Amino acid sequence: MTENLKTYLVLPHYDAGLLSPEELEQLAALARKYNIPATKITGAQRIAFLGMEEEAVVALKDELGLPEGKPEQRSRVHYIQACPGKTWCKYGHQDALSLAERIKKLEMDGPLPAKVKVGISGCRFCCCESWMRDIGLAGESKGWRLTFGGNAAGRPRIGDIIADRLSGDEAVELVRKALNYYRQEATSKTRTARFAERLGVEGLKKAVLG
Numbered sequence: 001m002t003e004n005l006k007t008y009l010v011l012p013h014y015d016a017g018l019l020s021p022e023e024l025e026q027l028a029a030l031a032r033k034y035n036i037p038a039t040k041i042t043g044a045q046r047i048a049f050l051g052m053e054e055e056a057v058v059a060l061k062d063e064l065g066l067p068e069g070k071p072e073q074r075s076r077v078h079y080i081q082a083c084p085g086k087t088w089c090k091y092g093h094q095d096a097l098s099l100a101e102r103i104k105k106l107e108m109d110g111p112l113p114a115k116v117k118v119g120i121s122g123c124r125f126c127c128c129e130s131w132m133r134d135i136g137l138a139g140e141s142k143g144w145r146l147t148f149g150g151n152a153a154g155r156p157r158i159g160d161i162i163a164d165r166l167s168g169d170e171a172v173e174l175v176r177k178a179l180n181y182y183r184q185e186a187t188s189k190t191r192t193a194r195f196a197e198r199l200g201v202e203g204l205k206k207a208v209l210g
């Protein structure tokens with residue numbers, strides 16, 4: 001939840017932007033029930049209920065099964081953007097949605113130092129801006145290419161290539177290793193982009209590719 005002047009927003013979690021008909025119906029019913037002024041698909045492929053009064057937030061979060069208070073430090077990635085991939089897009093080389101499902105479930109060895117955003121694109125067109133995410137995956141004809149340390153904010157950074165030609169299993173395992181290395185070596189609140197700038201990624205590559 002983010003305070004915005006005198007109103008609030010609520011972000012239900014639907015990673016990779018996938019929504020079933022039942023979830024769409026539930027969201028529509030809740031938007032009507034709470035008279036929500038604006039419902040928006042965010043850049044992160046999530047749904048935002050905007051302009052809520054404070055009293056309605058608790059009840060709505062309860063209905064959505066969202067925890068109260070500030071989010072705890074996470075040992076999982078913050079969110080995942082994924083494109084339709086080869087299942088639904090004619091340009092796709094790899095299955096972006098399946099990979100998103102697997103990475104979403106990854107549990108690191110402890111809390112991560114800062115938010116980790118993941119962008120998974122089924123081909124080099126990179127519709128999910130993989131180069132600009134903490135963890136970027138892009139599908140190529142021979143497998144996945146993994147990048148680390150991208151960021152699209154005030155000081156943008158293109159991620160560094162860690163490996164390519166990865167199978168789905170190899171990509172998931174490498175993401176887990178890279179994020180565990182990052183959690184061990186980075187100070188609290190240091191995003192991957194600043195971490196990669198300060199230390200370079202050679203140490204990370206040595207640690208995770210050996």
Ligand code: SF4
Nearest residue numbers: 083089092122123127
């Ligand atoms: S990144 Fe490639 S596979 Fe994914 S939606 Fe864009 S064009 Fe299609």
